[in-house]
Amino acid sequence: MDKELDKLAKENAPLPMGLPAYKQCYYIGARSLYQQYEKGDITLERARQEKQELLRTYKEGEWEWNYFLKLHELKNHFQQLYEDGFNSVLEYEIMEMIEELLK
Numbered sequence: 001m002d003k004e005l006d007k008l009a010k011e012n013a014p015l016p017m018g019l020p021a022y023k024q025c026y027y028i029g030a031r032s033l034y035q036q037y038e039k040g041d042i043t044l045e046r047a048r049q050e051k052q053e054l055l056r057t058y059k060e061g062e063w064e065w066n067y068f069l070k071l072h073e074l075k076n077h078f079q080q081l082y083e084d085g086f087n088s089v090l091e092y093e094i095m096e097m098i099e100e101l102l103k
Contacts, residue, residue, distance in 0.1 A: 002023065009031040012034070078095050
């Protein structure tokens with residue numbers, strides 16, 4: 001987890017621009033928890049529990065984001081293979097299947 005992002009959320013700073021979606025969601029959720037706790041709307045225990053859930057979804061989102069980036073890189077490699085020509089029907093079928101999945 002990005003400690004700087006957490007610090008900004010605690011300070012009620014504006015949402016940093018250009019963050020991936022999973023970081024935006026974490027930031028907005030953490031900022032909200034800090035505000036609710038400061039106002040006395042939620043207990044410290046509830047804030048801790050909900051922050052644990054935020055951290056869990058942050059890690060899940062980070063994994064999904066990195067997976068997407070790897071798939072995108074794979075797509076580029078397959079595009080190169082497509083441009084260079086295939087050696088077999090099987091390569092062509094695999095390329096079509098992966099290309100469909102990545103759309």
